[in-house]
Amino acid sequence: MHIAVVGLSHRTAPVEIRERLSIPEQSLEASLLRLRSDEQVLEASILSTCNRLEIYTLLRHPDDGIEAVGSFLTQVSGLSLEELGPHLFTYHHEEAVAHLLRVAAGLDSLVLGEGQILSQVKKMVRLGQEYRSVGPILNRLLNQAVSTGKRVRTETNLGTGAVSISSAAVELAQLKVGQARGLDELVSLEHQQVAVVGAGRMSRLLLQHLQSKGCRGVVLLNRTVARAEALAADFPELPVQCRPLTDLDHCLSTCSLVFTSTAAEEPVITASRLEHLNRRSSLMLIDIGVPRNISSDVSQLAGVESFDVDDLQEVVARNQEARREMAAEAEGLLREESRLFLEWWDGLEAVPLVNKLRLQLEEIREQELQKALSRMGPDLSARERKVVEALSKGIINKILHTPVTHLRAPQPRQQRHLAMKVLRELFELSDSDSLL
Numbered sequence: 001m002h003i004a005v006v007g008l009s010h011r012t013a014p015v016e017i018r019e020r021l022s023i024p025e026q027s028l029e030a031s032l033l034r035l036r037s038d039e040q041v042l043e044a045s046i047l048s049t050c051n052r053l054e055i056y057t058l059l060r061h062p063d064d065g066i067e068a069v070g071s072f073l074t075q076v077s078g079l080s081l082e083e084l085g086p087h088l089f090t091y092h093h094e095e096a097v098a099h100l101l102r103v104a105a106g107l108d109s110l111v112l113g114e115g116q117i118l119s120q121v122k123k124m125v126r127l128g129q130e131y132r133s134v135g136p137i138l139n140r141l142l143n144q145a146v147s148t149g150k151r152v153r154t155e156t157n158l159g160t161g162a163v164s165i166s167s168a169a170v171e172l173a174q175l176k177v178g179q180a181r182g183l184d185e186l187v188s189l190e191h192q193q194v195a196v197v198g199a200g201r202m203s204r205l206l207l208q209h210l211q212s213k214g215c216r217g218v219v220l221l222n223r224t225v226a227r228a229e230a231l232a233a234d235f236p237e238l239p240v241q242c243r244p245l246t247d248l249d250h251c252l253s254t255c256s257l258v259f260t261s262t263a264a265e266e267p268v269i270t271a272s273r274l275e276h277l278n279r280r281s282s283l284m285l286i287d288i289g290v291p292r293n294i295s296s297d298v299s300q301l302a303g304v305e306s307f308d309v310d311d312l313q314e315v316v317a318r319n320q321e322a323r324r325e326m327a328a329e330a331e332g333l334l335r336e337e338s339r340l341f342l343e344w345w346d347g348l349e350a351v352p353l354v355n356k357l358r359l360q361l362e363e364i365r366e367q368e369l370q371k372a373l374s375r376m377g378p379d380l381s382a383r384e385r386k387v388v389e390a391l392s393k394g395i396i397n398k399i400l401h402t403p404v405t406h407l408r409a410p411q412p413r414q415q416r417h418l419a420m421k422v423l424r425e426l427f428e429l430s431d432s433d434s435l436l
Contacts, residue, residue, distance in 0.1 A: 001042060001058055001059065001060065001137070002058070002059045002060075002061070002062045002065065002092065002093065003056075003057070003058055003059075003092070003093050003096050003097065003137070003138075003141070003345075004056075004057050004059055004062065004065065004066060004069075004090065004091065004092050004093070004096055005054055005055065005056050005057070005089075005090070005091045005096040005099055005100065006054070006055050006057070006066060006069045006070070006073070006088060006089070006090050007047075007052060007053050007054030007055055007088065007089060008021065008052065008053060008054075008084075008087045008088050008089065009051055009052035009053075009054070009089075009108070010051040010052065010110050010309070010310065011108075012087050012088070012089055013087035014310060015290060015292060015308050015309055015310045016292075016296075017077075017079075017084075017087050018050075018051070018052070018053065018290055019290050019291035019292055020076075020077040020078065020079060021048075021053040021073065021076060021077045022048060022050075022053065022290050022291050023046060023048040023053065023076065024048075024263060024265070025127075028046060028048070028127055028131070029127075029131045031046060031072075031076065032044055032045075032046060032127075032128070032131050032133035033131070033133075034072060034075075035055070035057070035068075035069070035072055035133070036133055038068040038071075038072075039060065040059055040060045040061060040064045040065040040067075040068045041057055041058075041059060041060075041065060041068055041069070042057075042058045042059065042060055042135065042137075043057065043058035043133065043134050043135045043137060043138040044056070044057045044058075044128075044133045044134070044138075045057075045124055045125070045127075045128040045133060045134050045138055045142060046124065046127075046128075047103070047120065047121065047124045049117065049120050049290075050165065050288065050289065050290035050309055051109070051110055051165070051290070051309065052103075054103070055069055055072070055073075056096070056100065056138060056141075056142070057069060057138075058135065058137045058138055062092060066090060070084075070088075073088070094338070094342060097141065097338050097341055097342060098334065098338050100141065100142075100145045101144075101145055101148050101149075101334045101337055101338055102334060103117060103121065103145070104117065104118055104121045104145040104146060104148055104149035105118075105148060105149050105152040105153075105158070105330050105333075105334060106118065106149070106152070106153075106158065106159075107158075107327055107330060107331075107334070110165065110168070110309075110312060110313070110316055111163050111164060111165060111167075111168055111312075111316055112158075112316075112320060112323040112324065112326075112327055113158040113159060113323055113326065113327065114163065114164050114165070115153070115159060115164065116164050116165070116201070116205075117149075118146070118149040118150070118153070121142070121145055121146055121149060122146055124142065125139075125142045125143060125146060128142065137345075137348075140341070140344070141341060144337060144340070144341050147337075148333070148334065148337040151333060151337070152330045152333055152334070155333065156326065156329035156330045156333070157326045157329060158323070158326045158327055158329060158330050164205050165202065165205075165288055165309065165312065166202050166203075166205030166206045166208075166209055166261075166288065167205065167209040168312040168315050168316055169206065169259060169286050169288050169312060170189075170206065170209040170210055170213055170259075171186055171213075171315040172286060172307060172311065172312055172314065172315045173189060173192075173257055173259075173284065173286055174186035174187055174188070174189060174213060175314065175315055176284060176305065176307070177189065177192065177257075177284070186213075188213065188214035189210065189213050189214055189215045189257070190214040190215065190216050192215065192256050192257045193219075193254060193255040193256045193257065193281075194210060194215055194217070194218045194219070194255060194256075194257045194258075194259070195218065195219040195220075195221060195251040195252075195255040195257070195258045195259070196210075196218055196219070196220050196221070196258075196259045196260075196261070197221045197222075197245070197248065197258065197259065197260040197261070197262055197268065197269075197293065198221075198222060198260060198261040198262040198263075198289070198293075199220060199222035199224070199227045199228045199230075199231045200261060200262075200263070202261035202288055202289075203220070203231065203259075203261050204231055204234070206259050206261065206288075207220070207231070207232075207234075207235050207238060207240070208235070210238070211235060211237065211238040215238070216239070217238070217239040217240070217241070218238060218239070218240050218241070219240075219241045219243060219251050219255065220232055220240050220241065220242050220243070221242075221243050221244065221245050221247060221248055221251060222242070222244070222245060223244070223245050225242050225243065225244050228242040228243075229242045245268075248268065248269075249273070249277060252269070252273070252274060252277055252279070252283065253277045253278055253279050253280060254280055255283070256281045256282065256283060256284065257283075257284045257286070258283065258284070258285050258286070259286050259287075259288065260285070260286070260287045260288070260289055260293035260294055261287075261288050261289050261293070262289055262293050263289075264289070264291070264293055265291055266291075267292060267293055267294055267295040268293050268294075269285065269293060269294045269295065269298060270294075270295040270297065270298065271295065271297040271298045271300060271301055274298055274301055274304060275301060279303065281303075282303040282304070282305070283303060283304045283305070284304075284305045284306075284307075285298060285304065285305065285306040285307070286306075286307045286308075287306070287307065287308045287309070288308075288309055288312075290309060292308055294306055294308070343410040346410075346411075346413055346416065347407070347408040347409070347410070349413075349416065349420075350404075350407035350408060350416065350420060353407070353420050353423060353424065353429060354400075354403075354404050354407060354408075356429045356430070357400070357403070357423065357427055357429060358396075358400060360427060360429070361396050361399065361400065362396065365392045365393065365395075365396050368392070369388070369389060369392050372388065373385060373388065376388075403419075403423060406419060407419055407420065407423075
């Protein structure tokens with residue numbers, strides 16, 4: 001068996017490719033079932049966010065398993081493997097484990113150390129368990145990733161002042177407003193007429209950061225006004241007008257700055273929608289949804305600027321250097337956690353051999369027990385028979401304890417292989433059905 005991850009991220013693919021592989025939560029169960037239907041995929045879990053799609057698997061055979069995952073990705077995206085290939089990464093075993101731990105710790109995020117990714121990894125674990133697509137191997141690995149992410153944020157400074165995609169979006173707006181005034185710096189948003197489309201987690205973070213950056217009021221649009229009102233109630237110091245999504249055209253006509261973060265699978269703002277509006281001012285659109293909520297053709301319109309998640313790199317780069325020093329603190333913890341998992345995994349390599357040895361000794365015990373009982377004659381009571389049988393089982397367990405403990409203990413793989421080889425030769429055990 002073999003651990004592998006196949007995926008793409010903001011580091012390897014532009015947003016127009018990533019959105020083709022965005023899997024909404026309501027489709028995850030069907031996607032996991034489709035993956036698990038291939039005999040090569042023993043366990044599977046999917047991490048789908050605005051900046052990445054990653055499929056973590058336990059495979060029967062590496063090459064055939066990776067081919068099965070590639071076939072799944074082409075079906076989901078509608079792209080050929082030739083089109084997808086340049087954007088995909090594949091990590092095996094140690095590299096796959098190290099990558100997952102880096103992701104959970106926020107070290108592979110667009111915004112170094114961002115906290116939201118840990119929540120997304122937790123959700124991946126929960127859904128994998130709920131849909132029964134993960135077994136004992138991935139379940140242990142994913143849970144260790146979550147505990148590692150928590151540990152990094154608790155024991156290092158990486159989580160201190162960590163920013164998110166939403167805060168980067170607000171900083172991008174500040175930077176672009178400043179540049180429009182001839183200033184290469186972040187400026188206050190107090191004079192902007194601001195709207196936020198969507199009332200999910202990302203929008204909550206948008207409101208939080210807009211409030212901290214001097215915004216004097218926000219129009220919050222959502223399909224369900226009640227949900228928008230519930231979100232607005234958590235920001236009593238920020239004036240928020242809650243409106244239905246049917247008021248979007250009015251907001252696009254009157255607002256100067258609009259953020260979008262919805263779960264819509266098709267753009268909600270297009271050039272054709274905007275060109276018929278009687279807009280009062282220039283319009284800046286910032287889209288942090290994947291799939292994108294704003295179509296790429298809107299930038300062709302006069303007086304309209306449009307940015308998506310890939311444009312956030314401009315502001316992220318300003319803060320990245322200082323955060324890299326903090327990230328160095330986390331690297332040692334990640335190496336330690338990776339070693340612990342790999343030692344546990346290596347210990348599993350001895351399980352089939354131990355089982356063969358146990359089975360062989362059990363057969364010998366049963367044969368010798370029956371011989372002994374037959375010699376004792378029919379006068380032996382049921383209680384005495386149980387005592388003799390328990391004695392024979394106890395002897396076998398005592399004999400097995402030391403070699404089993406030795407084989408499962410943390411040690412270099414070469415040393416374990418040598419011990420396994422000696423055990424096979426001494427007890428004439430076959431070399432087939434290895435776990436790894």
